Amino acid sequence: MSETQSLSLPPNFNPETHMLARREGDKTYHAPRLAAEFANALLDNGTREDIDLAEKVLDAVLACQETHEADPHLGNFLWEREDEAIEDLNAVQFCLFQLIPLMIAHRNALSADLQNRVLQSIRLGLEEIRRIDVHLRYTNIAVKDITNTCLGGELLGDEAFKNRGYRKFQAWMTFTLQNGCAYEFNSPNYADVAMRVLHKLGELVQHGPTRMGAKTMRARIGLSAALHIHPPTGRWAGPFSRAYRQALFCQTPPEIGVFREYIATGLLPAWLDDALNHRPEAFFLSETADSENGVGITTYHSPSFALGVSTCELRSQANRFIAGQSSVFIAHHKTDTDQTGVIYSRYVLDDHWLGSFRSTPARSNDQILFEEGQCHNVQDGPRAIVLYSPKDLGAMTPRTSAKAVVCWHDRRLIEEIWVNDQKVETLPFDIPEPATIAIAAGPVLVGIRPLGRTDLGRNAPLRLVKHDTHLFLELYNYLGPPKTFWEQGHPGSFYQGKPQCGFYAELAERADYPNVQTFVQTVAAGTLKDEAVPPIAYEAGKTRPWSVEYARDNQALGIQIDLLEWHLQKRWTHKGILGWPQLESPLARQNRTGRIAVENAALTCGNRPAWLFACPQTKRYVAAFHGAEPEPLTLSVPEGELYIEAMGTGTILWDNGNITIEALQCKGEIKITGGRIVSCAAP
Numbered sequence: 001m002s003e004t005q006s007l008s009l010p011p012n013f014n015p016e017t018h019m020l021a022r023r024e025g026d027k028t029y030h031a032p033r034l035a036a037e038f039a040n041a042l043l044d045n046g047t048r049e050d051i052d053l054a055e056k057v058l059d060a061v062l063a064c065q066e067t068h069e070a071d072p073h074l075g076n077f078l079w080e081r082e083d084e085a086i087e088d089l090n091a092v093q094f095c096l097f098q099l100i101p102l103m104i105a106h107r108n109a110l111s112a113d114l115q116n117r118v119l120q121s122i123r124l125g126l127e128e129i130r131r132i133d134v135h136l137r138y139t140n141i142a143v144k145d146i147t148n149t150c151l152g153g154e155l156l157g158d159e160a161f162k163n164r165g166y167r168k169f170q171a172w173m174t175f176t177l178q179n180g181c182a183y184e185f186n187s188p189n190y191a192d193v194a195m196r197v198l199h200k201l202g203e204l205v206q207h208g209p210t211r212m213g214a215k216t217m218r219a220r221i222g223l224s225a226a227l228h229i230h231p232p233t234g235r236w237a238g239p240f241s242r243a244y245r246q247a248l249f250c251q252t253p254p255e256i257g258v259f260r261e262y263i264a265t266g267l268l269p270a271w272l273d274d275a276l277n278h279r280p281e282a283f284f285l286s287e288t289a290d291s292e293n294g295v296g297i298t299t300y301h302s303p304s305f306a307l308g309v310s311t312c313e314l315r316s317q318a319n320r321f322i323a324g325q326s327s328v329f330i331a332h333h334k335t336d337t338d339q340t341g342v343i344y345s346r347y348v349l350d351d352h353w354l355g356s357f358r359s360t361p362a363r364s365n366d367q368i369l370f371e372e373g374q375c376h377n378v379q380d381g382p383r384a385i386v387l388y389s390p391k392d393l394g395a396m397t398p399r400t401s402a403k404a405v406v407c408w409h410d411r412r413l414i415e416e417i418w419v420n421d422q423k424v425e426t427l428p429f430d431i432p433e434p435a436t437i438a439i440a441a442g443p444v445l446v447g448i449r450p451l452g453r454t455d456l457g458r459n460a461p462l463r464l465v466k467h468d469t470h471l472f473l474e475l476y477n478y479l480g481p482p483k484t485f486w487e488q489g490h491p492g493s494f495y496q497g498k499p500q501c502g503f504y505a506e507l508a509e510r511a512d513y514p515n516v517q518t519f520v521q522t523v524a525a526g527t528l529k530d531e532a533v534p535p536i537a538y539e540a541g542k543t544r545p546w547s548v549e550y551a552r553d554n555q556a557l558g559i560q561i562d563l564l565e566w567h568l569q570k571r572w573t574h575k576g577i578l579g580w581p582q583l584e585s586p587l588a589r590q591n592r593t594g595r596i597a598v599e600n601a602a603l604t605c606g607n608r609p610a611w612l613f614a615c616p617q618t619k620r621y622v623a624a625f626h627g628a629e630p631e632p633l634t635l636s637v638p639e640g641e642l643y644i645e646a647m648g649t650g651t652i653l654w655d656n657g658n659i660t661i662e663a664l665q666c667k668g669e670i671k672i673t674g675g676r677i678v679s680c681a682a683p
Contacts, residue, residue: 030081032064036098075124139184177609180582226275230306238308238330274615291580305333309379347373389498394488411471436524447523454499496535497563526552606631640674
């Protein structure tokens with residue numbers, strides 16, 4: 001765009017408020033965070049007209065900040081101009097994430113008075129961020145806190161803010177890497193946010209250790225994202241800690257396009273393209289978000305589908321204001337069109353469904369579907385066991401239904417439904433027990449074996465039904481008149497354990513079976529053990545195990561939980577008890593043992609978090625080390641070896657013998673065979 005041409009105003013720009021407007025019903029809303037982003041765009045364009053308008057927009061943004069000294073959230077911003085009080089505490093993060101880079105790049109374009117007012121606004125906002133001090137587990141907001149505090153502190157020349165930001169970044173990196181992946185795991189919405197925010201931090205922060213750490217952590221989150229993308233569909237495979245409707249139901253363009261754009265623009269490193277283009281047709285991926293509390297995720301990629309399962313639901317984002325749609329069991333599959341099929345599970349109370357809640361007042365209804373159940377799950381390849389129970393049935397709120405649901409999002413994609421040896425021609429269909437259910441959708445077969453359920457009423461149904469455009473497999477714990485459940489009050493004198501509900505699931509390539517009947521018979525032929533200790537009165541320290549195992553063809557998959565406390569006790573396969581790998585896949589691994597091997601490459605380093613990616617097809621290998629202090633490191637690849645006497649946090653790229661080192665410290669003796677250093681950069 002020519003420097004003499006002003007930026008075109010968006011159609012929703014309101015000249016009366018100098019903000020971007022949004023209609024919802026009969027009301028109009030203006031978000032200060034979006035106005036601040038628009039002011040950034042105006043100043044980037046930089047004509048005199050743009051600057052004059054940007055000053056008016058910034059005036060409007062500052063008017064949305066709480067400045068009353070008696071307010072507990074002094075310095076925060078209204079989520080919408082029309083709000084009467086501060087409610088969404090994240091608003092200050094979103095606004096400052098626009099205002100601080102704006103002032104770094106364009107402060108001299110503004111009038112002296114406005115410069116002073118924006119800087120004061122940033123200072124007030126940083127004080128509020130310090131008071132809130134969001135927990136490290138809230139990944140996307142924690143990295144915004146870090147970025148705002150580091151960059152804002154440097155902008156203001158404030159040592160206290162700067163040092164708080166630097167310390168919190170190190171704490172977040174340590175917290176995340178002691179487990180593996182980000183606590184707010186595998187979210188198409190928020191992993192994207194985290195990558196973009198860390199990119200901004202790495203671009204602008206002056207502090208060398210934070211700059212290098214941000215770049216290395218961005219690559220690690222990008223690696224997890226790349227391994228979850230399913231190239232045949234182009235979709236980001238689950239399970240998701242948080243995902244809104246558009247991502248969950250594939251109502252946006254395939255995520256692989258955005259990911260490749262990030263690589264092309266340098267937001268993500270170019271070697272990540274190898275993780276999309278050079279991978280096995282079928283592979284299994286495991287990561288851990290919280291080993292102490294048993295939060296892990298697994299994903300299986302097959303040519304026609306991807307199946308993902310988390311060991312439990314995300315528990316840190318349970319309140320109604322910030323929770324998105326979690327997905328503990330989800331599959332994406334190919335169809336005969338560009339559309340992607342989606343299958344997922346959910347526990348539902350009182351038939352709450354999409355559109356039942358709003359995320360916050362005066363915010364657009366994103367049709368959020370909350371997980372109303374608790375779960376513990378296990379997966380091995382295309383097989384999974386999912387155990388469900390309602391979260392708060394013991395509350396004194398009358399309930400009319402409680403059920404687990406497996407949903408085929410678009411039933412038009414379904415070609416055949418079988419229950420045992422019967423082909424289902426009409427719905428609804430009541431399922432006899434025990435049963436094996438098989439559903440064919442395009443190139444994919446899905447088999448389900450429901451587990452034993454606790455009936456909290458009379459004749460709780462097990463059935464297949466149509467709901468809008470969906471097909472539901474409903475596994476009820478209760479269906480009846482409104483009632484409360486004294487026996488579910490925990491702890492309580494009547495409590496004897498959580499109700500049982502769940503299923504065994506198996507996905508397969510349709511081409512592997514001559515017909516759906518054969519698949520039904522194969523899944524039914526496996527041995528399913530489903531055993532629970534009988535109900536007992538609750539006392540602290542008592543346990544009531546529920547154990548489920550499915551075995552076939554010398555392969556076994558099992559899980560055991562305690563029904564009294566709803567705690568996971570163990571998970572296993574035919575290979576033994578499952579642990580909590582930081583990252584395990586055929587393409588990349590992470591651990592802190594001091595040695596990692598992938599393909600024919602190996603990384604030897606200190607006993608600190610480290611990861612290794614290997615692509616023999618392109619002869620590219622990437623090693624990352626996250627040590628607090630420099631330590632000896634050796635990268636061995638089929639073509640040669642690199643030894644560094646002392647290296648700190650950073651990465652090594654071995655690309656066909658060309659070696660690029662980006663590390664906090666790289667000193668002492670360096671030995672190389674079979675390659676040469678083309679770049680060695682330190683902050």
